[in-house]
Amino acid sequence: xxxxxxxxxxxxxxxxxxxxxxxxxxxxxxxxxxxxxxxxxxxxxxxxxxxxxxxxxxxxxxxxxxxxxxxxxxxxxxxxxxxxxxxxxxxxxxxx
Numbered sequence: 781x782x783x784x785x786x787x788x789x790x791x792x793x794x795x796x797x798x799x800x801x802x803x804x805x806x807x808x809x810x811x812x813x814x815x816x817x818x819x820x821x822x823x824x825x826x827x828x829x830x831x832x833x834x835x836x837x838x839x840x841x842x843x844x845x846x847x848x849x850x851x852x853x854x855x856x857x858x859x860x861x862x863x864x865x866x867x868x869x870x871x872x873x874x875x876x
Contacts, residue, residue, distance in 0.1 A: 799814055800812060800813065801813065801865075801868040802868075803861055803868065804864075805851075805853070805861060806851065806857070808848075810848070812839050812865065815869075816869050820838045822835075822838035823835045823838035832858065832859075832862050836865070839865065
């Protein structure tokens with residue numbers, strides 16, 4: 781591997797880790813921060829307190845949350861998104 785190739789590989793990995801996490805529900809895509817280090821504190825508090833709806837609302841932000849509601853999301857859909865969040869960030873589960 782040449783020095784340029786090695787540098788390009790490191791840059792590609794850094795860029796990929798900075799890319800937003802993507803969740804998909806019924807064909808719609810929702811973007812979340814690239815890392816849990818970038819989560820709003822309200823999201824962290826929500827997950828710690830077991831308030832999954834509040835945590836997801838904070839992670840999605842007002843525009844994506846409104847779009848989710850307008851799409852007719854259900855409690856089952858929120859559970860699906862919560863599990864996707866856990867998987868995307870490497871957690872065992874979204875909590876109960």
